[in-house]
Amino acid sequence: MKTTLVSLLAAVLCVEQAYPFMCYVCQEQESKKDCMTISMCAEEDKYCVTVSDKVGTDPNKPKYVISKMCSPTCPATSQQQNQTDQVVSCCEKPLCNVNGASSKQSSSGVMFLAVLASITYILARGL
Template sequence: MKAFLVALLAAVLCAQQASSLFCYICDNEHSNWNCMKTYKCEDHEKYCTTTYSTVGIGNDVGHRITKKCSADCPETNVNFGMAAYSTKCCKTSLCNFSGANSIRINYTVVLLGILGSLICVLRVGL
């Protein structure tokens, strides 16, 4: 009986823990409220990702959110002033709840672009 218990204990300690990752999912939504559907990720998918993109300036800014499971962690943060794209990832279940990523409009870049365009137009004489 002792041998059986020792063998059972060894089997339990050596067994690989089965963990299921759950993520919020959505595709190209305007609002984070549309991204509340949960999904059980495949075994090879170890990350929950949130991709947030924005295009425009002032009140004419358009936002898009995509959430999904991912096998890798493609973290990006690109900001072109009037357009920005950011992907964040995390490794625990339902960790991609928030739709707010670290995209910030860089008004200095926007101002320099407008100023450069204005100078070009004035030099050409249009």
């Protein structure tokens, strides 16, 4: 049983190396909690991008929609400065756009915790 679990862990880590880049993706969601879908990026993608577009007109209660995606390039910040109704952020680590570009999570840590939780569940259930 332990050999199977170790083999499974090794396989998961190898898959991560074969497809090392993942980002959160969504299109025009009103809440960050609705932008938690993980997607494997294409080989040429090097960035996770978060775009917040202002859609509300009330200055006291600004309303935004959030889109997240993989991208081969990071949008030029100089182009975005002229668009005050849109904020674009990008980052270069897997799953780093969980809360925009400021997150420092790495996919290795997230993957390790997920595998550890799975192994603990399996052992607790006696499967």
